[in-house]
Amino acid sequence: MAATHANAEKIDGGAFAADLRQRVAVEVARLQDEHGVTPGLAVVLVGEDPASVVYVRNKEAQAKAAGMASFEHRLPADTDAATLLSLVRQLNENQAVHGILVQLPLPAHLDSDLVMNAIDPAKDVDGFHILNVGLLGTGQKAMVPCTPLGCLLLLKDRLGSLAGLNAVVVGRSNIVGKPMAQLLLKESCTVTIVHSRSRDLPAICRNADILVAAVGRPEMIGADWIKSGATVIDVGINRVERDGKQRLVGDVDYAAASHVAGAITPVPGGVGPMTIACLLANTLTACCRIRGLPEPETAAWP
Ligand SMILES: Nc1nc2c(c(=O)[nH]1)N[C@@H](CN(C=O)c1ccc(C(=O)N[C@@H](CCC(=O)O)C(=O)O)cc1)CN2
Numbered sequence: 218m219a220a221t222h223a224n225a226e227k228i229d230g231g232a233f234a235a236d237l238r239q240r241v242a243v244e245v246a247r248l249q250d251e252h253g254v255t256p257g258l259a260v261v262l263v264g265e266d267p268a269s270v271v272y273v274r275n276k277e278a279q280a281k282a283a284g285m286a287s288f289e290h291r292l293p294a295d296t297d298a299a300t301l302l303s304l305v306r307q308l309n310e311n312q313a314v315h316g317i318l319v320q321l322p323l324p325a326h327l328d329s330d331l332v333m334n335a336i337d338p339a340k341d342v343d344g345f346h347i348l349n350v351g352l353l354g355t356g357q358k359a360m361v362p363c364t365p366l367g368c369l370l371l372l373k374d375r376l377g378s379l380a381g382l383n384a385v386v387v388g389r390s391n392i393v394g395k396p397m398a399q400l401l402l403k404e405s406c407t408v409t410i411v412h413s414r415s416r417d418l419p420a421i422c423r424n425a426d427i428l429v430a431a432v433g434r435p436e437m438i439g440a441d442w443i444k445s446g447a448t449v450i451d452v453g454i455n456r457v458e459r460d461g462k463q464r465l466v467g468d469v470d471y472a473a474a475s476h477v478a479g480a481i482t483p484v485p486g487g488v489g490p491m492t493i494a495c496l497l498a499n500t501l502t503a504c505c506r507i508r509g510l511p512e513p514e515t516a517a518w519p
Pocket of ligand 1: 343485
């Protein structure tokens, strides 16, 4: 039986993201006034995966709302690799484009590593290019993947220094789990990554001051996996049917975990909105670096 804690604080990622977007918009306006430069974000969607269609639409709308130029590219699901790579090369050359994002997942016939590594690393606002992966892994100035960056910002806002805390990351994906672990390590946490083959997952998680759940399994993490007072970051976005209705739930059983955790992100309204806000912050940072201008105040890394 897990020790109970007064009801956990709900970490409002929606509000934090709105504030970050606003701060990015202020810096974009300043860049235009002082240097005549407008940051440009190119978003590429291949196919019509329903969730991706929504995410891409939101990215474009939020880029425009922040005063950026948005370059939108929709390609059919049967697009071949040569066509996609040719578009990426054109965007690499386009001086009005400072950030390039190819929405994942790509259709199965396309090799996402090949596509990510074709993006100019300076314009890789997703931080998925192998050069940025290596820079992050060695603690150097990199473009940092948006979702883990959003998680880190929420954690630092709540906890201040993370040094010395036990952090457990559940999931080892290249998009979230691995970069999240790197970021926490850079913050001097003691980091453990667990995954489907790990032994006694609940016992390892119960040792976590910070628990980041990124497995993609609806409500897999219950109250008895959580240390009393821990900060829980739920990256999962799972669509489930409950009482005949479609609902969105995380990887953590929110209601149960709330009685044990000290603070927890909800789904929706937690990590999700931070992903796009961090994308805008990365695009602004990329623009400043490419133009040789000082780093913007919203550049959260390193
Ligand atoms: N090239 C990339 N592809 C993907 C990324 C990424 O960072 N780069 N991440 C995810 C999807 N994603 C952004 O692309 C994303 C996911 C969720 C949200 C979000 O705002 N979620 C809301 C709920 C929205 C809903 O109803 O579905 C929330 O959690 O509150 C934004 C962006 C995979 N692909």
